[in-house]
Amino acid sequence: MHLPDGTPAKIASIGIKVDVRGVTRHGFALNVVPQMSYWRGIVPCGLEDVRMTSLEELMPEPPSVADTAQMVVQAFSEVFDARMIQTNFIEMK
Numbered sequence: 001m002h003l004p005d006g007t008p009a010k011i012a013s014i015g016i017k018v019d020v021r022g023v024t025r026h027g028f029a030l031n032v033v034p035q036m037s038y039w040r041g042i043v044p045c046g047l048e049d050v051r052m053t054s055l056e057e058l059m060p061e062p063p064s065v066a067d068t069a070q071m072v073v074q075a076f077s078e079v080f081d082a083r084m085i086q087t088n089f090i091e092m093k
Helices: 065-079
Strands: 012-018 024-030
Touching: none
Parallel strands: none
Antiparallel strands: 012 024
16 A cells, blocks of 8 residues: 555555464464554665555544454455354463
8 A cells, every 4th residue: 555645555464373282373463553563663664665654644533453354354264154253362371
């Protein structure tokens, strides 16, 4: 994507990890209203000419993180024909 001034921009990231036991983890991040100063000095995904952006920077009235999460869950369930179950995250060791 590009910002209004034509600068290439990145608003999301996808990650995959396989540990030494072959256990996989995957996920994605969508910048809704992040503290963008954290990105200073970071080259996102090695893309030197790309700047991180967020929904907050691109929209006059961005959705809240909670509303965005709800929309992502709804879209995911529709795309993958999956029934989503809300749980509390508990770190497994």
